[in-house]
Amino acid sequence: MSSLYGVREYSRIAEIRGPLLIVEGVRKVSYDEIVEVELSDGSRRRGRVLDVSSNIAVVQVFEGTTGITTTGTKVRFLGRALELPVSEDMLGRIFNGLGELIDGGPEIVAGEKYDINGSPINPAIRAYPEDFIQTGISAIDGMNTLVRGQKLPIFSGSGLPHNRLAVQIARQASVKGQNEEFAVIFAAIGIKYDDYIFFKKFFEETGALNRVAMFVNLADEPAMIRLVTPRVALTLAEYLAYEVGMHILVILTDMTNYAEALREISAAREEVPGRQGYPGYMYSDLASIYERAGRVHGKEGSITQIPILTMPNDDITHPIPDLTGYITEGQIVLSRDLYNKGIYPPINVLMSLSRLMKEGIGKGKTREDHSQVSDQLYAAYSRGVELRSLAAVIGEESLNVNDRKFLKFADLFEKKFLKQGIRENRDVETTLDIAWELFAELPEEELTNIKEETIKKYHPKYRAII
């Protein structure tokens, strides 16, 4: 913040509207400045300035305005933007959604303070992510590879096992040839207590708790804080990655709750609503969170982001998944159909994508046949799925022999490749070998995505001869 005016206190509240206070008679208040509201009973809340003109400030109160009165309330402008004091000692600790300790443990010696909004990373200093992260999950490693510094969200639906998948990734994620584990920063954004306990237990059981910092805003806590929680978490992540040099995995769940809080504040400000009431600036706003991932030249660490969101009505064209997909580097889409068929992880690979996969795989990283295998899996499985719907109309017996093989391939793919145990950690070679076993079920001349010499080297038929 450019210049500090110190703390100024005002008490003329002209209007209270939703989470907003309209304060009159203010002077020298700056945009985005942080505010402390003291109620007549002495209790305190936090807020920030959303709009300011010569003598009026619009203040968003994080904890909500319930109980606030126009008289007897003091509004203090603190002369700075919302900041988080950061330190390495924050790992292993639990904070509320505003970044305050809530685990009852000892105070942390406060380090330097950072503006939680961060600043955009200069694209000229980014380093393109290309280190393969093995998650041990075939659908991800084989077909939607995650790399260090990527932002890869999970698009889920209510009731689908996204939490389980997220913890499986957190537990198994490793980078070949490096035994340094990820430190995890976990931001709970308006999630249910059960879900929170699920994550907490998991971190405790795996003994990972001392490498995890949790920022927790639960469903019954004030919605406005949700706008702050991911930013607080990412501020710590940036410090640890770019100043301390650690590799950080950030899990943000559930971004749908975040977007709903954004819609609420937009409505309170009486802004022109965009699609389904979400504000027109939601794209840029989400980007200011998701783009806080990556690697940069000259710094050791990295930030890998796994945001989780639940698609309202399982609809991928809903503004929340839609805008997210336009920003993130791919998406892992969970499918209710597969889940109902008893397949875990129920990943719809056709709708899933990892945009950074190509740089993370291949000779020296995973295996030389990886990209061809992935292309062929996509080609064959999508053909099988298409034939499945055709067969549903005209009957399987009307399909020719070849087509029936693809139909069978699709089933085998789901049962053998996709499906795996919650604790099953497949290395990438195993994943690729399973794919080759499936290819052996198809006529060889249908493997049009794979080069001749690759077939000769990896196809079980030729391997068996050697």
Add this chain to the structure above:
Amino acid sequence: MKVRGRIKRISGPLVIADNMAGVQMYEMVRVGEERLIGEVTRIKGDTAYLQVYESTTGLKPGDPVEGTGSPLSVELGPGLLGNIYDGVQRPLSSIIDYLNKIGSSRSIFIERGVDVSPLSRDKKWYFTPSALNTGDSVSSGDVIGVVQETGLIAHKVLLPPGMQGKVSWIAPEGSYSIVDPIAEIKVNGEVKEVYMMQRWPVRTPRPYRLKLEPSEPLITGIRIIDTLFPMAKGGTGMIPGGFGTGKTVTLHGLAQWSSANVIIYIGCGERGNEMTEVLERFPTYKDPWSGKPLMERTVLIANTSNMPVAAREASIYVGVTIAEYYRDMGYDVLLVADSTSRWAEALREIAGRLEEMPAEEGYPSYLASRLAEFYERAGRVKAYGSPERIGSVTLVGAVSPPGGDFTEPVTTHTRRFARVFWALDTSLAYRRHYPAINWISSYSAYVDTVSDWWSKNVDPEWKSYREEIMGILVRENELQEIVRLIGVESLDEKDKLILDVARMIKDGFLKQNAFDPVDAFSTPKKQFELMKLIIDYYRDATKKVEGGTPASRVKELLGRLYVDIVKARFSVPNEKLEMIYKLKKEALKAISSA
């Protein structure tokens, strides 16, 4: 007299300032103590509405606002190529150096209020004057001299638009910086200095003598584009598609392979890593036409999605102005913008904060006219000045429709102005059919324009083969409708053959892996030969089927050669086309016994 006012109100990127009487519409202003860059977007009495190109956090009512007296402009001169700029032409690499130099601990970030010139004032360029003598008359657009800007581009130093007079001095051959005068021109008795650098306001198109019809294809090496939906030098195109359908990969491909001299790549509201990818790769990738590093012909403009939204609106104009500048030197320039939807959304956000009456979906009513103005800046032109030069600006914009729905305003309006429409299809992308350009709904208005070129330079039969391949694809699309209802078996044999050949076309011609070293770029000749291979096979196979052989039997006879045909796109390099001729001979022979 510079206008000095005071901030009255701040709301996101919009700042309202008082006491601004005398400020011009679109004048560039400096806002606050940190002198952030802004632009006037509306004037009411002595109140000015400013869009600010940096984060407004911390600005306060009462802070100063200062006019600069001129509209938002770019610096044009040697040093643009190979550089990366933000949306208002701040040099992003130099900003890092600058922050390091002043000892900032946050040099990986873009901090506010950093003021670094777009073009280096220190760097010396070797200037070779044109054959001009004292007393010669010169007018705007005349080439004063040349600087070898990169290994690829000879930068012509042009007399700025509007300048005319007699040469009173011209610098001898030698090294000069862009702020050293390289000539003096006497204009109406007054002597004016000429530099290698000039400024131009971004919202004003640069003038040219004459607009010409596009006539040559812009070859991209992407088969479905060059063969089915071609682009012309000086043309306009759009590439709409939902997320993950391949807009960015296609635009990277165009930037990488196109037969243009200069590329302007605008990352407008998209990912930081996509700019990084270009920055890291292009210096090592070779231009397929010249063998020189691609970065030597490229200028990057980056306003990534997390950078200030107002600068997103400006970035498009900054890019197109630089494009016009190289066009005026006589170069073929390709500008790609990823994505124009983010530009339109920035327009909407600013309009919303100005409380303007929204038209469709919250966009301001002038969305269509802004799009029209932008695409109108494309074209093949005869430039002002001598020697005579013809240059072109080709504009291609990605469009990102919400939910992948092409009926939304940005897509529908852009369709009115862009003459090539490469429609990306989510269902093709899900199947990993890349590029996921839908061959039924896409179109190009330049097919006839470029067919002369193909017939002269590649093969006289290009057009008829192209029509045949389109015909098969269109027919297959109809047949698929029928198949979905009653299955394949009920089709007659000729139609079954069409299904088989259409699959061959899709797998062996339309699909093109942008990351496969052989497949990624097809020369025009290879494109033609692959097409001919499949169509010649189809013609022979049709005769067999007409003679009573079932389509399935023809395919059986072709046997493993089918695989060789569809793999030819990545197994046959551009310089080994005889492999295709051999393959064709074998294929025709294999089915001849039917």
